[in-house]
Amino acid sequence: xxxxxxxxxxxxxxxxxxxxxxxxxxxxxxxxxxxxxxxxxxxxxxxxxxxxxxxxxxxxxxxxxxxxxxxxxxxxxxxxxxxxxxxxxxxxxxxxxxxxxxxxxxxxxxxxxxxxxxxxxxxxxxxxxxxxxxxxxxxxxxxxxxxxxxxxxxxxxxxxxxxxxxxxxxxxxxxxxxxxxxxxxxxxxxxxxxxxxxxxxxxxxxxxxxxxxxxxxxxxxxxxxxxxxxxxxxxxxxxxxxxxxxxxxxxxxxxxxxxxxxxxxxxxxxxxxxxxxxxxxxxxxxxxxxxxxxxxxxxxxxxxxxxxxxxxxxxxxxxxxxxxxxxxxxxxxxxxxxxxxxxxxxxxxxxxxxxxxxxxxxxxxxxxxxx
Amino acid sequence: xxxxxxxxxxxxxxxxxxxxxxxxxxxxxxxxxxxxxxxxxxxxxxxxxxxxxxxxxxxxxxxxxxxxxxxxxxxxxxxxxxxxxxxxxxxxxxxxxxxxxxxxxxxxxxxxxxxxxxxxxxxxxxxxxxxxxxxxxxxxxxxxxxxxxxxxxxxxxxxxxxxxxxxxxxxxxxxxxxxxxxxxxxxxxxxxxxxxxxxxxxxxxxxxxxxxxxxxxxxxxxxxxxxxxxxxxxxxxxxxxxxxxxxxxxxxxxxxxxxxxxxxxxxxxxxxxxxxxxxxxxxxxxxxxxxxxxxxxxxxxxxxxxxxxxxxxxxxxxxxxxxxxxxxxxxxxxxxxxxxxxxxxxxxxxxxxxxxxxxxxxxxxxxxxxxxxxxxxxxxxxxxxxxxxxxxxxxxxxxxx
Numbered sequence: 001x002x003x004x005x006x007x008x009x010x011x012x013x014x015x016x017x018x019x020x021x022x023x024x025x026x027x028x029x030x031x032x033x034x035x036x037x038x039x040x041x042x043x044x045x046x047x048x049x050x051x052x053x054x055x056x057x058x059x060x061x062x063x064x065x066x067x068x069x070x071x072x073x074x075x076x077x078x079x080x081x082x083x084x085x086x087x088x089x090x091x092x093x094x095x096x097x098x099x100x101x102x103x104x105x106x107x108x109x110x111x112x113x114x115x116x117x118x119x120x121x122x123x124x125x126x127x128x129x130x131x132x133x134x135x136x137x138x139x140x141x142x143x144x145x146x147x148x149x150x151x152x153x154x155x156x157x158x159x160x161x162x163x164x165x166x167x168x169x170x171x172x173x174x175x176x177x178x179x180x181x182x183x184x185x186x187x188x189x190x191x192x193x194x195x196x197x198x199x200x201x202x203x204x205x206x207x208x209x210x211x212x213x214x215x216x217x218x219x220x221x222x223x224x225x226x227x228x229x230x231x232x233x234x235x236x237x238x239x240x241x242x243x244x245x246x247x248x249x250x251x252x253x254x255x256x257x258x259x260x261x262x263x264x265x266x267x268x269x270x271x272x273x274x275x276x277x278x279x280x281x282x283x284x285x286x287x288x289x290x291x292x293x294x295x296x297x298x299x300x301x302x303x304x305x306x307x308x309x310x311x312x313x314x315x316x317x318x319x320x321x322x323x324x325x326x327x328x329x330x331x332x333x334x335x336x337x338x339x340x341x342x343x344x345x346x347x348x349x350x351x352x353x354x355x356x357x358x359x360x361x362x363x364x365x366x367x368x369x370x371x
Numbered sequence: 372x373x374x375x376x377x378x379x380x381x382x383x384x385x386x387x388x389x390x391x392x393x394x395x396x397x398x399x400x401x402x403x404x405x406x407x408x409x410x411x412x413x414x415x416x417x418x419x420x421x422x423x424x425x426x427x428x429x430x431x432x433x434x435x436x437x438x439x440x441x442x443x444x445x446x447x448x449x450x451x452x453x454x455x456x457x458x459x460x461x462x463x464x465x466x467x468x469x470x471x472x473x474x475x476x477x478x479x480x481x482x483x484x485x486x487x488x489x490x491x492x493x494x495x496x497x498x499x500x501x502x503x504x505x506x507x508x509x510x511x512x513x514x515x516x517x518x519x520x521x522x523x524x525x526x527x528x529x530x531x532x533x534x535x536x537x538x539x540x541x542x543x544x545x546x547x548x549x550x551x552x553x554x555x556x557x558x559x560x561x562x563x564x565x566x567x568x569x570x571x572x573x574x575x576x577x578x579x580x581x582x583x584x585x586x587x588x589x590x591x592x593x594x595x596x597x598x599x600x601x602x603x604x605x606x607x608x609x610x611x612x613x614x615x616x617x618x619x620x621x622x623x624x625x626x627x628x629x630x631x632x633x634x635x636x637x638x639x640x641x642x643x644x645x646x647x648x649x650x651x652x653x654x655x656x657x658x659x660x661x662x663x664x665x666x667x668x669x670x671x672x673x674x675x676x677x678x679x680x681x682x683x684x685x686x687x688x689x690x691x692x693x694x695x696x697x698x699x700x701x702x703x704x705x706x707x708x709x710x711x712x713x714x715x716x717x718x719x720x721x722x723x724x725x726x727x728x729x730x731x732x733x734x735x736x737x738x739x740x741x742x743x744x745x746x747x748x749x750x751x752x753x754x755x756x757x758x759x760x761x762x763x764x765x766x767x768x769x770x771x772x
Contacts (some may be wrong), residue, residue, distance in 0.1 A: 001374060001673075001674045002372055002373050002375065002377075003372050003373075003668055004672075244752075248752050252753070252754065260754075260755055262748075263756065263757055263758065264757070265757060268745060268749070268754050271748055272744035272745075272747040272748045275685070275748075275751060275752060279685050280657060280665070280685070281661070282682075283661045283663075283664035284661050308657050354650065360657075368626065
């Protein structure tokens with residue numbers, strides 16, 4: 001049985017945690033929340049210099065060619081520090097879509113710039129409220145132009161290129177659209193987590209190419225989303241761990257009725273529940289990253305399980321962390337709200353809890369039939 | 372990451388599997404024996420071949436196997452339908468206590484027949500007045516020359532009626548604080564004055580007993596640890612308890628839930644197509660899978676020769692309430708017929724109903740949900756204990772309600 005990260009990978013975790021503790025303290029997150037900025041551009045530069053943006057991109061395209069195990073470790077640390085960075089949009093989603101569906105020239109053009117961090121990418125999927133339905137997308141590509149409206153698009157204001165889900169006469173396509181061009185208008189959309197910018201993006205006959213110059217089989221697109229779900233789960237797990245640690249530390253230090261509030265069973269049981277959910281989420285995230293890194297057929301089930309567990313753990317920990325803090329937890333001054341915002345934001349991207357519960361049961365039924 | 376054995380582990384697994392294939396009894400004569408007789412016969416067979424209590428030292432009847440080898444052995448043995456539960460408490464909890472606290476002479480006398488199944492042991496800890504607050508127990512032992520005389524009542528004693536020996540923790544000094552006045556003995560369950568009465572559980576079964584002690588005489592040489600050190604000795608026993616109890620939740624798993632949800636209909640469609648049903652199943656699977664892979668993480672630590680982390684402490688706290696919730700919901704899906712427990716008539720032969728009726732016991736045995744949450748909060752997260760009103764007060768002055 002070898003169901004653990006290697007020693008080198010554990011070292012990477014220590015290095016990543018040390019780096020983000022130094023360069024992405026809560027004051028860095030707070031500075032972005034307090035400003036009109038959509039990210040911390042200088043932090044992105046430092047992260048890129050560490051090579052993190054290059055982690056899983058193949059060496060042939062200027063990347064490090066490492067495995068998803070390494071990327072999962074960094075994702076957890078990103079979540080732990082609630083980093084105000086477009087890491088998930090650019091690495092878990094857009095880069096992966098380009099790798100999976102791009103043709104040689106598309107990959108050669110974009111992957112090296114994404115690996116070096118000089119460019120940022122995002123994906124544009126949602127068009128309206130409710131679940132994403134791939135065969136009802138209204139954004140259209142005709143010839144080499146794309147027209148449509150996507151909202152909200154995470155990190156669009158800081159991205160250079162977007163992978164835009166659209167339809168053409170051939171069916172579903174993942175279109176590569178440079179964002180700094182006429183025909184693309186990006187306007188800010190206020191969300192509850194302004195440490196990550198969101199936008200409404202309108203494409204009016206903007207220049208676009210279908211990735212791979214061909215339609216995308218919806219099932220193949222879902223496999224990319226499964227992979228992203230595993231990485232999102234690791235980032236959410238980091239958020240959940242930070243919320244638990246913050247709640248624990250406060251419960252030890254805050255006194256009421258002559259004793260630490262952490263000595264009351266009402267608080268102890270709440271924190272024990274957080275620990276239980278975080279442990280289930282971590283073990284399921286291991287299963288997810290194993291399936292992703294090893295290319296297992298179990299990925300749809302493992303990804304959905306990891307995603308549902310991470311959504312449940314991170315939102316519970318973030319909500320109950322504020323509750324543990326009492327009134328101070330509800331202030332702007334305390335940091336509790338960083339995790340509350342980020343846990344929910346990450347839970348809404350790429351399909352929310354009910355979507356993944358549904359996918360989980362579908363995958364479970366299919367896997368049971370196959371076995 | 373992978374789920375494979377190391378080459379040494381694979382060799383061990385092969386050896387274990389080969390011996391089991393050769394020796395595991397499947398014949399009619401064996402099946403005709405009572406479960407206890409089957410268990411004893413099989414245990415002796417393993418003992419004679421060096422496959423009993425394999426983690427124990429050879430002089431006690433084991434083979435000094437590593438923790439990961441013990442796990443591999445259990446995995447291989449569990450492929451066969453063989454009774455084992457009769458020895459869990461004795462071999463799993465009391466054996467390690469004897470090794471830590473008994474005299475060399477007693478170890479040599481009692482450990483080998485415990486390993487071979489020739490002698491069965493039970494644990495006499497809980498009392499009507501001491502469950503979660505175990506150290507509040509009142510059974511007392513008074514010194515009389517070279518002997519002690521025990522009077523009082525124990526409860527929830529599994530297997531007392533077929534045990535040869537038991538370990539008992541008693542109060543030897545009521546004038547000092549609760550934890551300081553306890554001592555720990557082993558007793559002959561056939562000794563005069565030991566009376567065993569089965570408890571009928573809400574399921575109708577009787578897995579536990581009340582054990583009454585009336586002037587039961589034990590020699591001072593049957594004491595483990597010093598007089599007044601009974602609490603520390605008890606902790607050695609208890610440390611080994613929760614892992615053993617938490618590991619089994621029977622057949623109540625997600626595959627059973629899927630099967631019921633495929634058979635039962637809601638508005639003319641399989642219940643499995645209903646969004647609310649899918650949500651429930653997904654949540655149970657998250658728990659089930661989370662526990663499974665938590666176990667794999669612990670096994671990895673064992674495989675690397677390290678101690679598993681605290682993550683294993685969640686098993687019973689997740690598994691027991693899940694069993695109750697799942698069985699309750701599956702009965703809901705069955706509607707009025709969910710009440711049928713008759714094996715011949717019930718969907719899934721009554722497994723679901725039995726699980727629901729048994730679940731309250733699992734949520735209590737070996738540490739209630741609430742105690743398990745306290746343990747996680749205190750030992751894993753480092754939160755302080757609740758203030759205790761009996762702390763430092765002589766036991767005979769503590770309010771008893």
